[in-house]
Amino acid sequence: MRLEILDSGLHRHDVLLRMPFRYGIVTMTDGPVLFLHLRVRIGEHESSGVSSDLLPPKWFTKVPDKPIPDEIAEMLRVIRHAAATAIGLRGESAFSVWRQLYEAQTTWAAKERIPPLLANFGVSLVERALIEAVARAAGRPFTRLLRENILGIELPAIHPSIGGMAPDTLLPERPLARAMVRHTVGLADPLADDEIAPRDRLHDGLPQTLEEGIRRYGLRHFKIKVNGDLARDLQRLIRIAEIIRAHASGDFAFSLDGNEQFKSLDQFRAFWEEIQGRSDLRGFFEHLLFVEQPLHRDRALQPELTEAFACWPGRPPMIIDESDATLDDLPAALELGYAGTSHKNCKGIFKGIAHRCLLTIRQRAEPQRAFVMSGEDLCNIGPVALLQDLTVMSTLGIESIERNGHHYHAGLSQFPATVQEEILRHHGDLYERSTAGWPTLRIERGGVSLDSVNRAPFGVGFELDVRQFGGVATSGLE
Numbered sequence: 001m002r003l004e005i006l007d008s009g010l011h012r013h014d015v016l017l018r019m020p021f022r023y024g025i026v027t028m029t030d031g032p033v034l035f036l037h038l039r040v041r042i043g044e045h046e047s048s049g050v051s052s053d054l055l056p057p058k059w060f061t062k063v064p065d066k067p068i069p070d071e072i073a074e075m076l077r078v079i080r081h082a083a084a085t086a087i088g089l090r091g092e093s094a095f096s097v098w099r100q101l102y103e104a105q106t107t108w109a110a111k112e113r114i115p116p117l118l119a120n121f122g123v124s125l126v127e128r129a130l131i132e133a134v135a136r137a138a139g140r141p142f143t144r145l146l147r148e149n150i151l152g153i154e155l156p157a158i159h160p161s162i163g164g165m166a167p168d169t170l171l172p173e174r175p176l177a178r179a180m181v182r183h184t185v186g187l188a189d190p191l192a193d194d195e196i197a198p199r200d201r202l203h204d205g206l207p208q209t210l211e212e213g214i215r216r217y218g219l220r221h222f223k224i225k226v227n228g229d230l231a232r233d234l235q236r237l238i239r240i241a242e243i244i245r246a247h248a249s250g251d252f253a254f255s256l257d258g259n260e261q262f263k264s265l266d267q268f269r270a271f272w273e274e275i276q277g278r279s280d281l282r283g284f285f286e287h288l289l290f291v292e293q294p295l296h297r298d299r300a301l302q303p304e305l306t307e308a309f310a311c312w313p314g315r316p317p318m319i320i321d322e323s324d325a326t327l328d329d330l331p332a333a334l335e336l337g338y339a340g341t342s343h344k345n346c347k348g349i350f351k352g353i354a355h356r357c358l359l360t361i362r363q364r365a366e367p368q369r370a371f372v373m374s375g376e377d378l379c380n381i382g383p384v385a386l387l388q389d390l391t392v393m394s395t396l397g398i399e400s401i402e403r404n405g406h407h408y409h410a411g412l413s414q415f416p417a418t419v420q421e422e423i424l425r426h427h428g429d430l431y432e433r434s435t436a437g438w439p440t441l442r443i444e445r446g447g448v449s450l451d452s453v454n455r456a457p458f459g460v461g462f463e464l465d466v467r468q469f470g471g472v473a474t475s476g477l478e
Helices: 068-086 094-112 116-138 142-147 210-217 230-247 265-276 305-310 329-336 349-365 385-396 417-426 451-455
Strands: 003-023 026-042 045-054 178-185 221-225 253-257 288-292 318-320 340-343 372-375 400-403 431-433 439-441 447-449 470-472
Touching: 003 068, 003 094, 003 116, 026 068, 026 116, 045 116, 045 385, 068 094, 068 116, 094 116, 116 142, 116 349, 142 385, 178 210, 178 385, 210 230, 221 230, 230 265, 253 400, 265 305, 288 372, 305 329, 318 329, 329 340, 329 349, 340 349, 340 385, 349 372, 349 385, 372 385, 372 400, 385 400, 385 451, 417 431, 417 439
Parallel strands: 178 221, 178 400, 221 253, 253 288, 288 318, 318 340, 340 372
Antiparallel strands: 003 026, 003 470, 026 045, 178 447, 431 439
């Protein structure tokens, strides 16, 4: 299957959040949703694909004093560069084209001193649009592309230790039909109904507090963020534990997001041991799934952590997230003592597939050790990003997936009516019409249906016309 990327285009649609989302060192209240469109020649025919993501400040580069507009401009710069570089790339498979783009973007980013996590965000958007174009041309859903290796994935090119094994021998036999929503409890989220002053009460028909979310959606999985301030974190954890135990079912589970707030493993260990010493939290923490990225990315993969992990045999399972920036970071983390990594589409599809396969091999070789690939998100929403994200999670077999876009956004209310109707027509199992008429995520018994995204070419059951969104110039690139 000979491929050539013929053209690319970027389109921007600005949205407001329905409530502030505080994660780590920033509180997001608005932001651009970017759409990338590719036109691809596949064999003798043309096909097209679209990808999308919200551009979240202070995640790809956590520089406290950099202005938010500068962060947005920096993200746009790397995306524009990847989109422009992709034009004219040719190969025998989507994977081979992706490798060319990845290497070109990596070389450029090194010269420009752009961190790999940010640089590869641009690559991932091109990669996703390319996969959708191939899926539409092949008339097959994403899971079939993998099982038949139509994408031409060469796992040893990412992780040599995998050898000659193909993805279909290491991934689940069939995609998940349903996934649990792991609800994000942001650092500024109101927890109980009585915490909201009348003037701050939203009237859009969606839950605003943790209590309301549990009642409305039947939530059972949670992602709890901490900021590294022991006194404040303890007080908030105790309150969150009270609410979850009072309102959620007894089989609840949660992850703890360290938000890179700890300077050393010793500091996090002291924090952890303080929690374990609390009788009002000890039982609650028996439901812990894993701890996500407790250490700052500048320290998370330092060689001296090998000894620190070895000296803490009773530690909770810890995974990397922001530190998973290059193709080599997961193997390095596993050797240090981490349990695994997260998957986010913004970090790359082929990379995520290879990571999942590597963890499967390691689990088979070391059954006594727990390896983890979690599903996290980037506050993403439909009509594209969320659906493509769920498709990959389903195929990788990740059952508990962080979801928060539906919580911080008023569904798809800010998108054109034509887009809203397409979503409801093609994804009625995943979305429902809100009391105000716009689509909102259909969460029942704490989970979502994946049937329609599994059937679609790459999650999205219709071809999105991106011309209805504003264009972003791609000229004048370095």
